[in-house]
Amino acid sequence: MSRMKSLARSYVWWPSLDKEIEEAVKQCEACQSLRNKPVGVDPPHPWIYSQKPWERVHPDFCEVAGNSTHATTAQTMEAMRRTFSYNGLPLRVVTDNGPQSTSYEFKNFMSANGIKHQLIPPYHPASNGQVERIVQDFKKSLKTKPTGRSVSHQVSTFLLHYRKTPNSTTGKTPAGLMLKRSSRTRLSLLRPEADSELREPQIQQYDTASGRVRQLEPGMTVSVANPRQDSRGK
Known part of the structure; x- marks a missing residue:
């Protein structure tokens, strides 16, 4: 023009x-x-925030699940069964339009488990933008993994730190939103007082209930039961 x-x-x-x-x-x-595709013509419609954990799940093919590049429908369902065994069945699963997600077997798998299956618009990966960004972050971490560290080791390390890091949108950690508690990492050693805050009330409660606490010091003489002998000492 x-x-x-x-x-x-x-x-x-x-x-x-x-x-x-x-x-x-x-x-x-x-x-x-x-003509070139228009960019930014319509503002993207955001996903509605879930009201509770595991309400809507956005799976994507990546090494995180241990799948190959060309995962089959059977492998996809097996990976989901493994994940669902940890957290239960979600209410809704959102996937792309890959052959694994549109096959009869996968549709039947979703229906049999009472899961609503939703497909994103074809050729529009931005609809699953957050998942795509996580995949890209993970691939970058693989390229920078220390020499000698296995892929499975890097996967576990990446997921541990990702789930512990506050999200820029919610301000909360994925682990906190999912588990309703703060997961412990090696960085937690920087705040040992957090553990003592939990133990102190427990000790005080024990003192009140029993009236005494047995104190043992290094060098004291004590009697120890030998589980290898019966009550007659044989």
């Missing part, structure tokens, strides 16, 4: 020149079929 306007202005001009060229291009089927 821009080149046509530039060329036309080099030879002729009339008041509606630009508008008529624009209309001619819009009505040209060949021009429309080759």
Whole structure:
């Protein structure tokens, strides 16, 4: 369209020149079929926040699940069964339009488990944008993994830190939202007082209930039962 306007202005001009060229291009089927995809025409519709953990799950194929590049429907369902055994069945599963997700076996698997299956618009990965970003972050971590560390080791390390890191949108950690508690990592050693805060009330409660606490010191003489001998000492 821009080149046509530039060329036309080099030879002729009339008041509606630009508008008529624009209309001619819009009505040209060949021009429309080759035009670039519009960017940012409509604002993306955000996913509605889940009201409870495991309400909506967005799986994606990646090494995180230990699948190969060309995972089959059977492998996909097996990976989901393994994950569902940890956390139970979700209410809804959102996937892309891959052959594994659109097969009869997968649809039957979703239906048999009472899970609503939702597909994203074809050729529009931005609909699952957050999942795609996580996959990209994981692939970057694989490229920077220390020499000698196995892929499975890197997977566990990545997931541990990802689940412990506060999300920029919610301000909360994925583990906290899912488990309703803070997961412990080696960084937790920087705040040992957190553990003592939990133990102190327990000790006080024990003192109140029994009235005494047995104190043992290094070097004290004590009697120890030998589980290898019966009550007669044989």
